[in-house]
Amino acid sequence: MNKEEQVLMGFRDLYNKLVWLNKDKMEDSLKGYKSSEVHCIEYIEKNIDSNVTKLAESFYMTRGAISKMTKKLMEKGLVESYQKPDNKKEIYFRLTEQGKVIYKIHEELHKEFQERDKAVFEQVTEVQFDSVLRFVDTYSRHLDAEIKKHGIDMKSE
Known part of the structure; x- marks a missing residue:
């Protein structure tokens, strides 16, 4: 195996280990929510005026798939849509209070995982x-x- 293959295999292996190690805790703490939904919530909270196009570009998904996901998030009461007074065509998303609770749980888990892995990054x-x-x-x-x-x-x- 050459170095290029080692690097790609290493990235893939690291990613798979992180997912496996974090999976149970994430699923227990965020029961009823898919990973893609939680990451959509995270994006909306961290990016002002999130819309279908920005979300699709960020997640490398189609606009149709993002529309379906945001509709589900709205039905679950986690996200609400809004329009700007000067642009009635574009629809944007923001978190509801319930969506912010999910966001905070997710952020706390990430902090916990960072703390667990801190010893490596300190070196x-x-x-x-x-x-x-x-x-x-x-x-x-x-x-x-x-x-x-x-x-x-x-x-x-």
Whole structure:
């Protein structure tokens, strides 16, 4: 296995371990909510004037799939839609009080997981962090270019 394969396998392995390790606690604390719903709630809370297009781009999902998800979140009383007085065409989303409770539970879990893993990150130097972040950014930009080259437009799907 060459280094490129080792890096990709390492990222995949790390991701799978994190998901597996965090899964039970997440599911117990956020019973009745799918991971995609919780991450949609997180995005809406952290991004002002979230709309279907922004959510679709962020999650690499179609606008139709996001519309279905936000409709479910509205039915569950977690999200509400609104419009701006100067733009009656565009629909935006914000969390309800109940949605903010789910958001806070999710954030607390992430803090707990960060605390659990803190010992590893404390050993990483700034130079190492910068190197990894540079690589992730470079690879991400490459994948963005490939997506564009293949004519995949997340906005139109």
